[in-house]
Amino acid sequence: MSILISAGHTNKPGQDRGMQGNGYIEGVEATRLRDDVAAVLRAAGHTVIEDGSDGVNDPLKRAIALARTAQTAVEFHFNAGPPKATGIEVLSKPKHKALAQRIAGAIHTATGLVLRGEKGWKSDSSGQHHRLGFCQVGGLIVEVCFMSSEKDMAAYKANYPNLATSLAMAISGNRPALSDSSEAPARDLKIGDRGADVIILQEKLGVTPDGDFGLKTKKAVINIQVKNNLRADGIVGNRTRAVLGL
DSSP states (O other): OEEEEEEEOOOOOSSSOOEEEEEEEEEHHHHHHHHHHHHHHTTOEEEEESSSSTTTTOOHHHHHHHHTTTTEEEEEEEEETTTTTBBEEEEEGGGGGGHHHHHHHHHHHOOOOOOOOOOOOTTTTTTOOOHHHHHHHEEEEEEEEETTTTTHHHHHHHHHHHHHHHHHHHHSSSOOOOOGGGOOOOOOOOOTTTHHHHHHHHHHTSSOOOOOOOOOHHHHHHHHHHHHHOOOOSSOOOOOHHHOOO
């Protein structure tokens, strides 16, 4: 599957660099996020296209042209609004609603920010949006958070290390390749945990993958443990991982 990862606006001085707020520039930050997500996807073995080499953001018309050739096309942006405006939204045609909600959910899991619209999805024709070129050719526009919000950008900055991995997993639908440093035994997962590992677990269990290890996830784990003569404590340790193929 070929995946286009694009950055909104440009990071080139003197051109349209998009929103600026709280010490960030949209085109610069979108390019950084694009490069990091693309790197995770490539490490997982996916064929990835970018609208420019690392650190370079080419004009929108190139992204639109590339989106026509990719099976999945995603472009990163940051929203603008009043200081109290907050949250995550992904714009797309209705046929990409499920993928849009998965991507929005990954950002929510990594940052804790709220989902706007329908669980993070908005039609590309809603509100002030109309005939967005990238969406018209089948792409998804990801408004990561509000750059105009100090709260949003603080959450984005604090949780950035997990964001690229969570996004890559959501976009591809697969678990990203693990780094060499991850060879140590995986941590146990239990109620109250959140993150990309929980999403992977929930997908194995057939539970809605929201990244939040709650009561439904615990009950599903206990069911698996009972069926496999394991200690039914709802905690995912090495033996439960092995049964689930994690």
